[in-house]
Amino acid sequence: MPQRPAQPPAAEAGRRIATAHDVARLAGVSQSAVSRSFTEGASVSAETRRKVLEAARQLGYRPNLVARSLITRRSSIIGVAMAYLENQFYPSVLEALSDAFGRRGYQIMLFRTRQGESSDPILEEVLRHKVDALVMASASLSSRFDVECQQAGVPVVLLNRRTESASISSVTTDNRRGAETIAAFLAAGGHRRFAFMAGLENSSTSQERQEGYAAWLRAHGFKEPARIAGHYDFERAAAATRALLAGPERPDALFCANDHMALAAINVARGELGLDVGREISIVGFDNAGPGAWPLFGLTTYAQPIQAMVDQVVAITCERLADPAAEAVRKVMPGSLAVRSSARPPPTGIVLRQGQQIWEPPPEGP
Amino acid sequence: MPQRPAQPPAAEAGRRIATAHDVARLAGVSQSAVSRSFTEGASVSAETRRKVLEAARQLGYRPNLVARSLITRRSSIIGVAMAYLENQFYPSVLEALSDAFGRRGYQIMLFRTRQGESSDPILEEVLRHKVDALVMASASLSSRFDVECQQAGVPVVLLNRRTESASISSVTTDNRRGAETIAAFLAAGGHRRFAFMAGLENSSTSQERQEGYAAWLRAHGFKEPARIAGHYDFERAAAATRALLAGPERPDALFCANDHMALAAINVARGELGLDVGREISIVGFDNAGPGAWPLFGLTTYAQPIQAMVDQVVAITCERLADPAAEAVRKVMPGSLAVRSSARPPPTGIVLRQGQQIWEPPPEGP
DNA sequence: TTGAAAGCGCTAACAT
DNA sequence: ATGTTAGCGCTTTCAA
Numbered sequence: 001m002p003q004r005p006a007q008p009p010a011a012e013a014g015r016r017i018a019t020a021h022d023v024a025r026l027a028g029v030s031q032s033a034v035s036r037s038f039t040e041g042a043s044v045s046a047e048t049r050r051k052v053l054e055a056a057r058q059l060g061y062r063p064n065l066v067a068r069s070l071i072t073r074r075s076s077i078i079g080v081a082m083a084y085l086e087n088q089f090y091p092s093v094l095e096a097l098s099d100a101f102g103r104r105g106y107q108i109m110l111f112r113t114r115q116g117e118s119s120d121p122i123l124e125e126v127l128r129h130k131v132d133a134l135v136m137a138s139a140s141l142s143s144r145f146d147v148e149c150q151q152a153g154v155p156v157v158l159l160n161r162r163t164e165s166a167s168i169s170s171v172t173t174d175n176r177r178g179a180e181t182i183a184a185f186l187a188a189g190g191h192r193r194f195a196f197m198a199g200l201e202n203s204s205t206s207q208e209r210q211e212g213y214a215a216w217l218r219a220h221g222f223k224e225p226a227r228i229a230g231h232y233d234f235e236r237a238a239a240a241t242r243a244l245l246a247g248p249e250r251p252d253a254l255f256c257a258n259d260h261m262a263l264a265a266i267n268v269a270r271g272e273l274g275l276d277v278g279r280e281i282s283i284v285g286f287d288n289a290g291p292g293a294w295p296l297f298g299l300t301t302y303a304q305p306i307q308a309m310v311d312q313v314v315a316i317t318c319e320r321l322a323d324p325a326a327e328a329v330r331k332v333m334p335g336s337l338a339v340r341s342s343a344r345p346p347p348t349g350i351v352l353r354q355g356q357q358i359w360e361p362p363p364e365g366p
Numbered sequence: 367m368p369q370r371p372a373q374p375p376a377a378e379a380g381r382r383i384a385t386a387h388d389v390a391r392l393a394g395v396s397q398s399a400v401s402r403s404f405t406e407g408a409s410v411s412a413e414t415r416r417k418v419l420e421a422a423r424q425l426g427y428r429p430n431l432v433a434r435s436l437i438t439r440r441s442s443i444i445g446v447a448m449a450y451l452e453n454q455f456y457p458s459v460l461e462a463l464s465d466a467f468g469r470r471g472y473q474i475m476l477f478r479t480r481q482g483e484s485s486d487p488i489l490e491e492v493l494r495h496k497v498d499a500l501v502m503a504s505a506s507l508s509s510r511f512d513v514e515c516q517q518a519g520v521p522v523v524l525l526n527r528r529t530e531s532a533s534i535s536s537v538t539t540d541n542r543r544g545a546e547t548i549a550a551f552l553a554a555g556g557h558r559r560f561a562f563m564a565g566l567e568n569s570s571t572s573q574e575r576q577e578g579y580a581a582w583l584r585a586h587g588f589k590e591p592a593r594i595a596g597h598y599d600f601e602r603a604a605a606a607t608r609a610l611l612a613g614p615e616r617p618d619a620l621f622c623a624n625d626h627m628a629l630a631a632i633n634v635a636r637g638e639l640g641l642d643v644g645r646e647i648s649i650v651g652f653d654n655a656g657p658g659a660w661p662l663f664g665l666t667t668y669a670q671p672i673q674a675m676v677d678q679v680v681a682i683t684c685e686r687l688a689d690p691a692a693e694a695v696r697k698v699m700p701g702s703l704a705v706r707s708s709a710r711p712p713p714t715g716i717v718l719r720q721g722q723q724i725w726e727p728p729p730e731g732p
Numbered sequence: 733t734t735g736a737a738a739g740c741g742c743t744a745a746c747a748t
Numbered sequence: 749a750t751g752t753t754a755g756c757g758c759t760t761t762c763a764a
Contacts, residue, residue: 107495
């Protein structure tokens with residue numbers, strides 16, 4: 001009998017964990033027959049499979065995924081990299097990813113990156129664990145990361161971020177269009193002194209939202225919006241709001257690059273300064289996830305279709321796994337402006353869709 | 367040359383992923399020397415290790431954790447089961463778990479359970495993936511789950527839940543004491559008509575908080591608190607609050623079994639009914655995580671020491687991994703009552719600690 | 733359809 | 749300190 005290692009790792013109560021060999025012996029078949037019985041579409045007779053399944057049940061046998069991974073070179077694990085779970089958008093995304101990948105037989109391995117920092121520190125762990133693919137949300141991608149994953153054959157899909165690299169797929173909401181819609185909405189609502197709160201400087205998402213907003217205002221003859229930075233952080237967003245609202249020419253419309261910062265802004269404007277948000281100042285966010293929908297906030301925000309985005313991520317990932325030569329896909333999803341009470345609305349253009357007030361910009365006149 | 371499987375899984379750009387063999391060949395040593403060079407505390411000469419590391423660098427070699435797991439019977443993966451990430455307490459816990467286990471060389475695999483449902487559906491996945499241990503937060507444990515994990519030698523540690531089973535470790539906050547403290551706080555604040563909002567019926571956490579609250583009130587001659595159930599769900603908590611506050615004898619103090627429900631209650635009380643929370647009605651929560659600390663809520667709540675709890679979970683898990691025969695530990699951590707504005711405070715007893723207002727019950731007089 | 737045999741990439745005795 | 753060897757538990761040829 002082979003000696004056990006000093007620290008019996010999974011030894012328990014005398015009974016060893018059953019292997020395919022044990023099952024084979026009990027069922028009176030070969031070990032490969034056991035393997036086949038647990039493989040979708042393998043050629044086994046009904047009778048053999050029955051015997052195997054019965055023996056497996058008796059022994060409490062379960063195929064060892066680690067051993068399977070070693071030979072199939074597929075771990076059934078999807079890595080998910082996220083920077084901060086404080087912004088409720090990301091826990092929601094995580095839930096949806098876990099459910100959607102779970103339905104296709106994958107489990108999620110979570111990798112934490114640091115807000116605003118490179119995600120390189122997680123590279124080693126991602127690669128060592130042989131995840132089948134990596135989904136990055138709220139994390140940015142260095143070119144070294146990109147290259148290493150490509151060499152290792154690990155597909156990377158960005159969610160809510162884009163990159164220039166041709167090899168990296170991404171799924172985003174149409175940030176430009178969303179920001180333009182918000183600008184049009186605020187202008188139609190009679191606002192004149194615009195402001196924008198940026199997230200992180202190197203975030204494609206924040207950049208696109210700023211550009212869309214500023215470009216629309218410029219094209220329609222409005223003054224360039226004031227710009228502050230909240231770095232996607234509640235406290236920093238609150239501080240930026242304080243500074244902005246204490247200034248000489250207080251804006252009457254503030255678009256924040258995400259809901260998390262918009263909620264910080266509302267907390268300062270109403271909670272600290274006693275402003276009537278939605279009348280004295282309008283605050284708009286982007287995401288439509290989390291507390292923004294609560295009555296006390298009533299945050300008007302551009303909604304990202306989380307479920308549809310996650311479905312796209314899963315589809316792209318699986319496509320890439322089935323055909324490693326498949327080209328990178330950059331999917332841009334449509335969103336919609338959810339109208340609540342945190343911003344003074346235009347007199348027209350608001351429609352009710354699926355229990356939610358939506359505003360759509362009127363077609364541009366000639 | 368052995369034939370490749372039909373679907374080249376990790377094939378890329380011609381270059382195969384380097385194995386320890388490749389490194390050994392390039393470095394001119396045996397493959398076990400390579401293995402040793404990557405193993406903490408193995409006996410290798412400095413010179414050999416240098417050669418190996420250099421060759422590994424050239425080839426971009428990284429030890430394959432799947433292969434290692436197969437032989438060491440340790441996956442370096444900790445399963446974390448969670449039911450709902452909507453309550454910000456859990457994303458915070460998840461972050462802390464990921465960081466703390468990450469520092470000890472473990473990665474987190476996430477398993478989603480359904481709120482209020484059995485966690486049995488994830489059992490198969492947990493066992494197949496050979497996680498080294500399982501941490502369950504906001505999830506309840508069936509006896510079958512317990513037994514199977516024990517047989518498989520997978521230690522289970524509950525976080526924020528307890529169970530009767532002698533084999534299961536748990537880390538909780540002192541729920542009874544917390545609830546008693548809240549009752550004493552509200553009584554000292556002059557409240558007389560008490561109410562309690564429960565979470566899920568089968569949740570040990572909710573039960574303990576209810577018992578502590580009711581027992582203290584009973585012992586001090588107050589009327590039994592009214593009881594409603596929010597099922598840990600925002601919408602259901604909101605509905606329960608509506609029903610409660612529409613009743614004939616409106617309570618002046620409502621203790622909710624967690625912050626998430628307390629925030630729903632505030633949204634209804636202030637946002638829908640226009641009540642002045644903290645003056646006309648006092649609302650207290652339990653957790654101290656997430657939006658409760660925002661100025662607009664100012665939620666008074668019993669704080670769970672998340673970091674300390676997670677540190678305990680990690681310590682217990684590692685202890686159990688080092689010595690599988692170690693006994694189950696049930697750790698009960700002290701919390702503290704964070705005083706903000708959502709409940710009328712007593713005239714005395716509030717102290718400032720680490721920038722946070724804290725209330726401590728006076729010693730019981732004879 | 734089935735079994736035998738050859739590994740997947742690594743660790744851990746064991747012998748040197 | 750180092751190399752040789754024997755697997756870890758499984759999938760997948762290959763022959764029968």
